[in-house]
Amino acid sequence: MAGWTINRLAKRQQAPRAMAAASRGAAKGEVLFQADPLTLAELLAIKSAELSAKLAPLGDDERPRLTAPHLVSSNTSQDMQLSRIVELEIIPRLMLMHSTQPLQDRPPLPPLALTTEHVHTLARLAAEGDADSASSYVRALLDAGASQEQVFLDLLAPCARWMGELWEDDRYDFSQVTIGLWRLQRVLHEQGSRFNQVARPDADSHRALLAAVPGAQHTFGVVMAAEFFSRAGWDVECEPKATWADLQTRLTGNWFDMFGLSIATGDSIPHVASAILDMREASANRDVFVMVGGPMAAQLPDLATLCGADAMASEACSAVEAANCGVGARVKRA
Template sequence: MAGWTTNRQAKRPPQRRRAELDATLTGSERSADESLTLDALLAARRELNDEPQPLSRPRAGPQEQLTRLVEAEIIPRLMLLHRPPPLAACPAAPVFAPTQAHVTTLSTLAVHDDAQAAVLYVHSLVELGATHEQVLLDLLAASARHLGVMWEEDFYSFSEVTIGLWRLQRVLHDFAHLEPPPLTGVAAGRRCLLAAVPGTQHTFGLAIVTEFFMRGGWEVDSHPQASWEALRAQVAREHFDVFGLSISSGECIAEIVSGILDTRRTAANPRLFVMVGGPMAALMPDLAQRCGADAMASDASTAVALANASLPSRVRGV
């Protein structure tokens, strides 16, 4: 009987034998003359897979036949149904996104806690995935602006804001040493002079801009407390490609116009590119036109992009 069944299977096309095998496994109806024993079912499966037939042996009992069927057919199909998805289908790890709560916490630590608390807090956010640019712009610069708002609303005193900004400066200095700026870049070999309007009390924003320029490949000379006379003398004595000025008040626009005009006249580089920015950039969209500058940047990354665009095409590699 077993040999007859096997020979009968061999005469059928592989497609029909496969259909019979699937119908048996799924419980589909079939005629009585086409019913298969478990041994015949396994034999047909070996034929389809080009597996060698085993040596003749005594006919297995119902329990052994059932075990062999489960091992050969049922378990492999269940494994295919429940196998884990490929790695490409797994969702990506969440990206860190700074929030106002992070900014507020950092500002509070900088003002009220010990000097190391703000440093440790920023390091913890870096471990959560905060990028270098997020630390500089979305955390440190944003915290400095938040302290300014708290000062204007009389929530913090001038001394508290000064302490807070000093501690943020320490965080910036500590963080900058973790990832040194590159030695090459689009502006490699180009120089910029960065300064604040003489008399400016808080210049933390200028430190952020300085860090961005250094990481953009610029050679930076930063003077947050220099006088107009000192700035003009340095620009006249040395070759700078860009002169950037941070403006925090609109009360000295006339002074700034005069200072920029005199700086241009005495500059060693007749094509000196003058750019303005700082807190007043958010309040005066036409700040560059008012001051006689070539461009205005609302943040540090924009400042670097404008400075790079000002370079001759042979330097930019265009």
């Protein structure tokens, strides 16, 4: 095969002299025959020879003398032939080859374990960095293999608690914590919309009203809980800055299956217990399921009993599970 190609190429290299002779024959009235178009291998070989000639110029006495240059295959015609072969033969074959081979998904990244160092880094970026530092850091962790559930449970929630501890220890002032928590809330909304995994409530979904004790300075936990309830298919109204009167009006004028309240300080518990009694009496759903949570839920195991609530939860996931069980049991009983 190699010898056959070389022989064909040798014949092609004699084409200029043959064409020159043909031109002389044409002047005498002889019939001219057009040479076959060059093959791809021949074109490539000619291009390679031309490149070698450019790299090692010949002397004046060594330059070939071409006669009848208008009949000799020029570089332009060779380029056109090569381009046409690529367009009509090579590209369709490549497309056909790839179309018969199904695309394979990239293997998933190994899970990334989020540590205390990640939490502290995010807190520092949120409180001290620029407006996009926290969001960029979280996106980088997701791209490195962290799951969204990890980001919510093992990063954002612990980060909010850590910033609260820094405030209590006077290592961060009120403005730094406020800015930091606002940026965490921004990350929470950004990731929720990015993955678009919130289940749409249907006719049989439950409705929840989530709020914080009026006057609470930081309400990130309530927003976090609202995100988890929405993702679980609940129809959620989140009112982190509402007053007691606002909450009572909402419960009176609308049907809610669950009312959740985040409690941040222990000195508010007596007032919360009294307010929950008022909310039950004013609620359009007289059998509304009442839950309490927030920072005090992690410190007081009997918080629900102290407040007169039906259940308590210290984390968003457990809050959703407890609400599903509690509301589901009441629906069956009804």
